[in-house]
Amino acid sequence: MSEMKKIKNLKEFSTSADRFEGANLLCPGCAHSIIVREVLNATNDDLILSASTGCLEVCTAVYPYTSWDASWIHIGFENGSTAVAGAEAMYNALKRKGRLKQPDRNPKFVSFAGDGASYDIGFQWISGCMERGHNIMHIVLDNEVYANTGGQRSSSTPIGSSATTAPAGRVSYGEKKNKKDMVAIMASHNIPYSAQVAPNKWKDMVKKIQHGMAVEGPVFINAVSPCTTEWKFDPKDTMMLTDLATDSLVFPLYEIIDGCELNITYRPKNVLPVEEYLAAQGRFKHLFKDEYKHLIGEWQKRIDANWEYLNRREEARV
Amino acid sequence: MAFDKMKLRDIEVWDGNFAAAQAMRQCQIDVVSAYPITPSTPIVEGYAKFLADGYVEGEFVMVESEHAAMSGCIGAAGAGGRVATATSSQGFALMVETLYQASGMRLPIVLNVVNRALAAPLNVNGDHSDMYLGRDSGWIQFDAYCPQDAYDLNFIAFRVAEDHDVRLPAMVHQDGFMTSHTAQGVHTMDDDTAYSFVGEFKPMNDMLDFEHPVTHGVQTEEDWHFEHKARQHNDLMTKVFPKIEAAFDDFEKLTGRRYNLVEKYDLDDADVVVVCMGTSVETAREVALEMREKGIKAGVLGLRVIRPFPFFQIQEALKGIKAIAALDRSSPNGAPGMLFNELAGCLFNTDTNAMLSGYVYGLGGRDLTKRHLTDLYVELQANVDAGKITTPLQQFIGVRGPKLAFL
Numbered sequence: 001m002s003e004m005k006k007i008k009n010l011k012e013f014s015t016s017a018d019r020f021e022g023a024n025l026l027c028p029g030c031a032h033s034i035i036v037r038e039v040l041n042a043t044n045d046d047l048i049l050s051a052s053t054g055c056l057e058v059c060t061a062v063y064p065y066t067s068w069d070a071s072w073i074h075i076g077f078e079n080g081s082t083a084v085a086g087a088e089a090m091y092n093a094l095k096r097k098g099r100l101k102q103p104d105r106n107p108k109f110v111s112f113a114g115d116g117a118s119y120d121i122g123f124q125w126i127s128g129c130m131e132r133g134h135n136i137m138h139i140v141l142d143n144e145v146y147a148n149t150g151g152q153r154s155s156s157t158p159i160g161s162s163a164t165t166a167p168a169g170r171v172s173y174g175e176k177k178n179k180k181d182m183v184a185i186m187a188s189h190n191i192p193y194s195a196q197v198a199p200n201k202w203k204d205m206v207k208k209i210q211h212g213m214a215v216e217g218p219v220f221i222n223a224v225s226p227c228t229t230e231w232k233f234d235p236k237d238t239m240m241l242t243d244l245a246t247d248s249l250v251f252p253l254y255e256i257i258d259g260c261e262l263n264i265t266y267r268p269k270n271v272l273p274v275e276e277y278l279a280a281q282g283r284f285k286h287l288f289k290d291e292y293k294h295l296i297g298e299w300q301k302r303i304d305a306n307w308e309y310l311n312r313r314e315e316a317r318v
Numbered sequence: 319m320a321f322d323k324m325k326l327r328d329i330e331v332w333d334g335n336f337a338a339a340q341a342m343r344q345c346q347i348d349v350v351s352a353y354p355i356t357p358s359t360p361i362v363e364g365y366a367k368f369l370a371d372g373y374v375e376g377e378f379v380m381v382e383s384e385h386a387a388m389s390g391c392i393g394a395a396g397a398g399g400r401v402a403t404a405t406s407s408q409g410f411a412l413m414v415e416t417l418y419q420a421s422g423m424r425l426p427i428v429l430n431v432v433n434r435a436l437a438a439p440l441n442v443n444g445d446h447s448d449m450y451l452g453r454d455s456g457w458i459q460f461d462a463y464c465p466q467d468a469y470d471l472n473f474i475a476f477r478v479a480e481d482h483d484v485r486l487p488a489m490v491h492q493d494g495f496m497t498s499h500t501a502q503g504v505h506t507m508d509d510d511t512a513y514s515f516v517g518e519f520k521p522m523n524d525m526l527d528f529e530h531p532v533t534h535g536v537q538t539e540e541d542w543h544f545e546h547k548a549r550q551h552n553d554l555m556t557k558v559f560p561k562i563e564a565a566f567d568d569f570e571k572l573t574g575r576r577y578n579l580v581e582k583y584d585l586d587d588a589d590v591v592v593v594c595m596g597t598s599v600e601t602a603r604e605v606a607l608e609m610r611e612k613g614i615k616a617g618v619l620g621l622r623v624i625r626p627f628p629f630f631q632i633q634e635a636l637k638g639i640k641a642i643a644a645l646d647r648s649s650p651n652g653a654p655g656m657l658f659n660e661l662a663g664c665l666f667n668t669d670t671n672a673m674l675s676g677y678v679y680g681l682g683g684r685d686l687t688k689r690h691l692t693d694l695y696v697e698l699q700a701n702v703d704a705g706k707i708t709t710p711l712q713q714f715i716g717v718r719g720p721k722l723a724f725l
Contacts (some may be wrong), residue, residue, distance in 0.1 A: 066533035071525035074535035078388035088391025128382035
């Protein structure tokens with residue numbers, strides 16, 4: 001039987017035994033480690049983990065050290081999902097053959113990857129894993145940029161963000177394309193569970209992770225991960241940024257069950273203007289110049305439309 | 319899920335693909351993660367049918383690309399169990415990134431490579447371009463000349479790769495179509511005998527041992543990367559051959575069939591020798607026998623193991639030979655051929671007086687005929703008679719148009 005942790009409050013959470021050590025090389029204020037701790041703390045079950053090449057990987061397994069007190073594998077940039085899918089296949093084979101060393105365990109297979117490794121270069125691998133129905137969970141640490149290599153745009157980078165390969169300049173406002181709707185694409189694989197989560201709403205996140213671990217079949221989780229370095233905000237403000245992201249509805253929190261049943265899981269009491277979210281980050285600084293200010297209005301319209309869309313889906317149960 | 323043994327006749331009529339698929343079945347692989355590509359597809363199809371008919375107990379994961387196939391193999395091997403797959407050509411090329419990852423992570427995966435040309439221009443037929451592409455990847459590479467070899471070498475590959483002193487992945491190469499689709503008599507082992515040769519998989523650093531969590535695939539920079547690569551090279555250079563030779567010995571005791579790091583045919587008193595790989599070895603051997611009737615002391619040296627490269631075994635085998643031809647079935651694209659270069663490396667610093675010339679042949683499945691080889695032996699003999707190389711160092715065999723020669 002699955003064994004999920006019951007953590008009631010932040011104090012219990014902060015003192016809970018960790019399988020992800022604080023000794024890592026992630027930037028001060030990086031949300032990755034917060035998200036990973038929240039995920040790992042959702043269960044007492046054994047874990048088989050992978051990380052695709054990226055910040056989390058290069059900062060947590062630098063030979064001869066490791067931050068992981070659970071089995072962990074990194075192969076490359078694009079194939080972390082397939083790595084745990086292969087491990088899951090081996091688990092099934094050895095279980096059937098009666099060769100597991102600890103046959104009474106109930107391991108969970110979780111793959112962590114950035115948005116570059118998920119939305120872009122690893123897209124096909126993740127799609128393959130979802131389609132084949134592996135009993136795995138893929139979690140995107142979505143900081144909307146190739147942060148590990150210094151801030152190049154990915155297909156998760158939002159319009160108007162300045163990235164090193166889509167910089168704002170004399171005649172450009174930076175990234176021109178809208179962010180890919182990865183949760184919708186993954187849900188379209190008709191997987192049992194997909195969701196968007198944020199580290200500030202940790203109870204919502206833990207509930208979703210536990211739901212995902214309890215279902216049979218592939219699970220996709222998109223976690224907003226504010227990046228102090230590339231979003232350009234003070235490291236102490238990570239949680240404030242995350243609050244702005246969820247409460248401005250730029251990152252609405254919702255889940256999709258069996259690819260068709262959408263539930264909004266967090267409704268901010270006071271919805272904040274998108275402008276506040278944008279104004280808190282250096283990557284959008286240029287949008288506040290006169291020639292680009294119209295983009296802030298367009299941002300608000302787009303976010304409103306998306307919220308409207310999610311609400312209509314929830315209401316229609318589709 | 320029940321899994322049945324299969325009753326085989328002592329000699330079955332199998333092509334190289336089916337021989338490899340049967341060997342994979344008999345090794346009771348835990349996970350096969352695969353993607354089909356011509357000409358290796360029938361290996362994957364054959365294995366899928368074994369599964370569908372209840373002859374396989376392991377997992378079969380049909381992924382969406384060759385890169386994912388090897389990625390799945392790496393994850394499965396890291397988890398701890400017997401793992402194999404098959405590919406060819408473009409699929410092999412797509413896999414290359416993960417080949418280095420598999421060997422660098424010291425995961426004993428067996429990969430059947432049915433050799434095929436690399437595009438462009440697109441071509442489905444056999445040459446050794448993909449095999450050459452893998453030669454720096456840190457894998458052990460075995461070369462089959464016929465379906466029997468393709469069957470036998472799979473067992474040897476598992477035995478060597480999974481040895482705890484080795485822990486390196488291994489490829490079993492066979493020629494696309496010439497071996498993979500040509501049915502011949504194959505001496506079989508019964509399922510129990512075959513499995514006893516490879517034995518039960520013994521895990522090491524397995525992720526599924528929950529009491530001992532492991533970290534696979536770490537980061538190293540200038541502080542440790544070199545030491546890791548050097549150790550891997552050291553193990554390929556020093557540990558692999560003794561294990562292969564022991565496996566060859568045991569296999570001979572079990573089946574009566576003898577394999578060697580290099581296969582020597584009529585070399586003892588030979589003057590002129592062709593060095594080649596794959597199906598060409600058998601053709602060359604036939605021609606060499608005919609040349610002897612014509613008074614030319616011809617021999618053949620076939621490479622059975624390409625990586626690690628049997629440097630000293632080749633030196634020893636070519637001792638006293640007067641003229642040697644290195645046959646490369648891959649476009650050197652601006653250099654002498656790989657085999658030419660590596661033979662030259664073997665012979666340099668020795669007291670040999672042998673003359674070495676290179677021939678590029680058979681690209682994209684172009685036939686190498688007995689006539690071609692007859693002419694080649696005559697050229698080598700002319701070199702011997704003249705006491706010097708009378709041709710350019712690099713010639714092309716069987717290409718249309720004006721004769722192509724370089725160097």
